[in-house]
Amino acid sequence: MKYDGLKAGIFIDNDNLIYGQDREGLDYSAIIKFVEDLGMLVIRANTYMAVDEDREQKDAKYRQEQRKHRSDIRNAGFRVFEKPLKKYQQEDGTVYAKGNVDLELAVDALLQTDNLDYVLLGSGDGDFSRVVSALQHKGKKVEAFAFDNISTELSQGVDTFYRPDGEHGHKIHGFLKKNQAALKQPTKTEKKEKVTKPVREIATIKAGSWREDKGFGFLTVKEESGKTSDLFFHVSHVRFSGGTRPTNSEMTTIAKSGCQLEFERGISEKGNKTCAVKIIPVSAEGEFVEYLSLRDISSRVLA
The missing domain is CATH 3.40.50.1010 (5'-nuclease)
Structure with missing residues (x-):
């Protein structure tokens, strides 16, 4: 046009x-x-x-x-x-x-x-x-x-x-x-290495686990076995749909809303345990995923 x-x-x-x-x-x-x-x-x-x-x-x-x-x-x-x-x-x-x-x-x-x-x-x-x-x-x-x-x-x-x-x-x-x-041709050794794309998962914050004073909490994650486990996360790894990092108080609003969080598994900064990284608040239903802003989440808490 x-x-x-x-x-x-x-x-x-x-x-x-x-x-x-x-x-x-x-x-x-x-x-x-x-x-x-x-x-x-x-x-x-x-x-x-x-x-x-x-x-x-x-x-x-x-x-x-x-x-x-x-x-x-x-x-x-x-x-x-x-x-x-x-x-x-x-x-x-x-x-x-x-x-x-x-x-x-x-x-x-x-x-x-x-x-x-x-x-x-x-x-x-x-x-x-x-x-x-x-x-x-x-x-x-x-x-x-x-x-x-x-x-x-x-x-x-x-x-x-x-x-x-x-x-x-x-x-x-x-x-x-x-x-x-990315355009550089891989070496023979690099060609042999299997490259896997990080898996994006969906979870919710475990009830009562979020600590606003400390800036961390736990996600309730469903494992392949069908059982659930607790996965550590820090607020520094959370972003709203626009890329803005929430404050600790805004993270409390997210926890109260009960909204879902899309994330990847990574290694903590100390390198001694698995944690959730690249976390984004979402509303997921089947294959459809809607990324949420703070206003979207706040309206759910007030509703």
Whole structure:
């Protein structure tokens, strides 16, 4: 479909799109080209990302790589909005970082409303659903794209949703840079090694096991034998559908909601026991899995 003559704005939640994925990053030039090929004039292209200033100050190589990365994005035609990553230490000594850029992106998109006919949102975060609705009420066409951990509320709320595999949306190509390491031909030894994809499982939090003061709990997991077992998890391995890490109090809300959690099995940081990692709150029924935002979960608790 062509949208000749429309004024377009692109707003990218960079960290949401690349979180936890084995990819080298977004091809920002391809994103602009995608919109221009639809016949539109791109008058605003913004990307939002968290910046680890402490690490950049201490690690010269990392600082050089990150500055080049941001420079490449600007050269592709985007304005880069940086938000310093804030680090917090819990009572148990665990340090976690937070650099949510949702508010900045949402405000900018709404402020540009009168200048745009079309908005392309790069995010799978369900918290943007209200922003999408507000833009549509002002007569704007809103489309979005993401790769993983996609909120059903968001994908169904936009006019068109794009994703690489085309599942539950329109298919897109070329938005991701090719991973050169993945393109490298394997050695004879590597060919002999069996590579297995981590298994994603579904479980619930064991009643009464979540410790808000300590930031950990246990999942009730069904084993292949049919029996259930308790699997340790820490809040630092939990993410909402948009990639944001919940606070300990928000994790308490998740525990109270009784919602399901999708996870993989991994090894604890001390390396001495199996635990749950890459945990995402979901609503699962059969093969259908809906990724939940904090608002989705809170509404269940209040219901």
